[in-house]
Each structure stands twice: as structure tokens, then as C-alpha cells.
Amino acid sequence: MTSTIDVYRGTLIESRHHVSIAVMRADGTMAGWSGDPELTAFWRSCAKPFQATPMIVDGAADALGFGPDALALACASHNGEEPHVALARRMLAASGATDDDLVCGPHASLNENVAKAMAARGEQPTRAHNNCSGKHAGMVGYARHAQWGSTGYALPGHPLQQRLLDEVARWCALPVTSVPHATDGCGVPCFSLPLSAMALAWARLAAAAAGDRVKDVPRESQQAVVRLVEAMTLHPFLVAGTARLDTDLIEASQGRILAKVGAEGVYCAAIPSERLGIALKVEDGANRCLGPALLGLLDVLVPSLVPPLESHRRCDIFNTLGNVVGRIEPRMILDRAASK
């Protein structure tokens, strides 16, 4: 069965997005699916917690004095609001680096109102405003701490990126050679994976956060992931920002659901109490239906845990006069395996 996000104009469907879904348990079994749970997609920013793990395991985060705020920002796709940018710069300063050492390019805020407010202040985005600047600041510090040097830190052959690929592959239970990469929007490698592998990594993160021992993942990696989950739960604003679903979902669910958006229509989430991990892909890559898709899926999967979050759930379509002329509605259908 396939799930769709239907875009209505008046009472009629004008456009339709198809969504594939994998819901995995931490033991590697599939709990639910829709469309093609083995669809290959790029993990994009949903990989960030697993890319941040090695800098904790290898001692860089502690040596650089990265507290929970810095760890949250390392996992973030943030809005480039003042607290995000200031923290990214403090993280860079910890290893004597500056904006100039970042490989990621400047772009307008992911939140339209924030972008407009910056423009109204006459403020140009810098590299530190890039939504991935926390990840990059962590990478720069880690590369310097490990004595690899931060020059070329974004290249696939740099020891830092090799180390991150190892870690990502391990959480996904895949051999490194089964994880092809391309260049992400911020310039570092991003990983091509089946949705089931993405969901497994997030299920293992969920299990680790719930205190379980995760099979085939070293204890140090597991402890590092728990620190990242705690950091994101403590600092939801730093994970995304004003009016962003990732932030609002962590806050409203009090950390019972941890979600991370990625570009081109990917979304991953962990539900620690259920030891479940989710990966969904809007197949055409549209961002406009990510909120309805994730909340629609959570409504079906774990209805008792989902906060209302009406501003993310109700997506009206306006015309140029500001009148509501349509809406975006999820039609999520989840096939389920028998519970173990």
C-alpha cells in the first residue's frame, strides 16, 4: 500500500505526493512499512547524530569543551538565528578556527519569517548561518583535535570523513562498501541508503536512549549517542529554531519523540519508549508536505504520543490575496508486521 500527501484546491485534489516509509525495531526487524521500505535515498541531514558520534567517542568534544548546547548544534539543521550563529562561532573558536575555515556556503534561513527579518535588518547570511554550521564547526574542531588538520575536511578521502562513514555504516548495519555517497548541500559527503537502514539506525538510537544495550554497536558509540539525544532534548531550539517542527516536536512531546528533518523530503525519527525508528521519503523531494507526512505517520503509529502541533499539521494553501484556497492533507497507510 502506498501513502500519499494530497494537495487540495477547493474540494478537489490538484497534486499528489507519494511517500515511502520504513519503521524498524532495534533488533533489525521491520515493524511497519508503506510504499517501498527498501527505496534508496540520500540520508542528508537525518544522518547528523551519527556523524557527530565519533567526535565524542574519540574525545574531541570533551577536549574542546563542547557542552550539551554544542552537541545539540552539531546535530542541527538550524535557522541561522543569533543563538545558532553565536554558538557555531564559539565552537569554531575552541580550536582556533573562524567562519573562514567552514566549507559550507551561506544561504537564507530555512524559516521564511526569520529570512525576512534578517533581510529587513540588512543582514547578509554568512557561512556560520548555514543550517549545517554546527555540524561543520564540530568537524573542524574534531579534525584539528585528531591531528588530521581541518584542511580538506569535507573531502571523502579525508580521515575525518572515513571515520564518519565507518560510524554511519555501523549504525545502519551495512558494510562501508554498501554506502555510496555524493556531495551534500553543505559540501560534505552524504550517504545513499535504503529507508530500512536509515530507520534501523534511528531505532538503535531509540533503544540506546531508552537504556537498552544495542547489539553490534560498541558501548562507547552507544554512550555518545545517548549524550547527543540528551543534548537535543535539553536544547530543542538549537536543533532547528523558531516555528520548526523538529524543535516543537521535541518540546511538545518532552523528548518522547525525537525527529530530524533532511533535505529532499527525508525525515527520520526515534520513539525511545517503543524502541522504534522511522524513515520516510517524500519520493519527489518536496518539503511542503514534510510536516503533514511525519505527523500523519506518527498519528497512525503512536497516536497516544503525538502532540497536537496544529501549526505544523494544518497546511493551508493561500492565494496572492491571502485567502485560503486549498490545503495539504496526509493519507498515511501503514502495513504492519506482527509484533514480536
Added chain:
Amino acid sequence: MTSTIDVYRGTLIESRHHVSIAVMRADGTMAGWSGDPELTAFWRSCAKPFQATPMIVDGAADALGFGPDALALACASHNGEEPHVALARRMLAASGATDDDLVCGPHASLNENVAKAMAARGEQPTRAHNNCSGKHAGMVGYARHAQWGSTGYALPGHPLQQRLLDEVARWCALPVTSVPHATDGCGVPCFSLPLSAMALAWARLAAAAAGDRVKDVPRESQQAVVRLVEAMTLHPFLVAGTARLDTDLIEASQGRILAKVGAEGVYCAAIPSERLGIALKVEDGANRCLGPALLGLLDVLVPSLVPPLESHRRCDIFNTLGNVVGRIEPRMILDRAASK
């Protein structure tokens, strides 16, 4: 068979758009199709020539002194560049109207560079900048000429909109009661139709432009459509604007292909020499693949007539550093009926 637009990151497909297509002959037979040629979608701005026909037939255009430039703008989804805005205001002035009589709301230019240039000049878009302002200026003038008054001209019950619905239904060979409507982005009714009906109207327009007599369409309507086609061919810039495919295709093909874009992934085109009409819908409504979709389809359908237009055909994907990290590629498959 289905046609897709594939979005690559590196060498791997990251996202995929599905496209449905109908290619019709003016006699009502289907010449080719892909996906579901009976898919229902909103015609949006691809309806504009048929919405502009009645103001010619009923004498309003001549009474108001609308030359070929005004007729082209009445069919346009323009960029709100200075010549578009100035002409829309001249069209309004012809019936003593101003920007304030327009129902359409202001929005930034459809062309990103044009929007940035306006912002850099500190210029705020007005209602006359709306991409549909030529259509609206024509409606205001027509409603006043017909003594209906222009108050409420955008409402479905206004005599103007009833007259336009009649005309649209006739060109599509559908009863009026089979054409549901909703509110378009600019505030007027837009029409829900099967792709085959959209393509038939454009095939009839193609046949009329080629000098054929179109069955079941009054001679006056046919003559009016020919005047609109001639106007668009004479003033391609007014139909869209700088770096826009509709403009560039009319210019480069010297009017042998006449295409009109609509919102939410619809595109229609006429090929007069072949008496063919095309309607395609990117099912998810994405605009990013409209150029590759239309040119990819024309490459398959009428290869000898398609200009290179590399800037519209080659859609690279850049990261925040300005590096090419992917591309958008059409995979158009057309099933064909035996030619008559």
C-alpha cells in the same frame, strides 16, 4: 507507461517526479499519452488564451483599443518587468480603471533574478506586478465594456466568469456542468479538467492557427484565438519575460511551438503544423522540472521542431558553495496511437 523526471545527486537518483501526458489531435482523437491522460488537474494559467477569447468575440478588445501587445499580455503569466506592468496599467486606463480595481494580489517575480533586481531597487511588487495582471486588466475592461460592471468580476457567479466558463468548456468539448472550478492563485475561478480535454483545446487552437476550420467552435471564437496566437508570436516577451521558457520557445521556434505554463506543474502547448495539442501534469505539482518535462516531451514528439534552449533543458543542482552536485533529467516515454 509512465514518464518521470529524475533528480540525480552525483550518479544516483535522489528524487523522482511522475508526469502524466495527453497529446490530442484537433478532431478529438488521442495521438499519444503517458501515465494517465485522463488525470484530472486544474488548468490554471494554461487556460488564459481561452479566457481571453470572449473579450475579442464580444467586441471589448477592439472598443478598448487593445492591440497585439495587450492581447499577448492578456494570455501571459509574466515576470512583472517594467514593460509588463506599464502595459497592464495602460490596459486598465482604457476603461478608466487602476491597480485598485484588480483583484489579484502582489507577489515577487516568477524569475528569481528579476525578483532580486526589484528588491535591490527597493521596489515593492504591486497588484499590477502579479503575473496574471494582463488577464485581470482584460477582464476589468471587458466587464465594464459589457456593462456588467467590474465589481466582483472574479466571482464565479459574475456574468463575465459565466461567459468565460462557457468558452472554456466549448474549446474542451465538455458540457459546462462537467467543469468544476476552484479559486486560482490570482482570485478568479480555475477549471478542473482531464488532461485530454486540456490537450484537445490546445489542438484546436493549433488547427485554428494553421488555418483549419475547427468543428463545433463558432467561427468568431476561432478567429479570436488566431488573433491571440498571432499576438503571442509577435510579442513573446510579454507572454512571460526574461529567461522564461514560454518566451524563449516562441522566439526560438519562430512560433512553430506555442507553450503556456501553469502553476502546480501543468504545461500546455500547441504545434500548429502538426495540428497537435499537448497537456502535461507533473503529478506532485513541482515547478523545478517543468522545463525538462516539456522539452523532453517535445524531443520525443516533434524532434525536428525543438530548438536547443540549453538553459532550460540543462537543470543542474548546486550546493551552497555554488558547485554542481546533481542534475534534473527527463525520462519521457510516449505511447502513440496509429496516425489517422
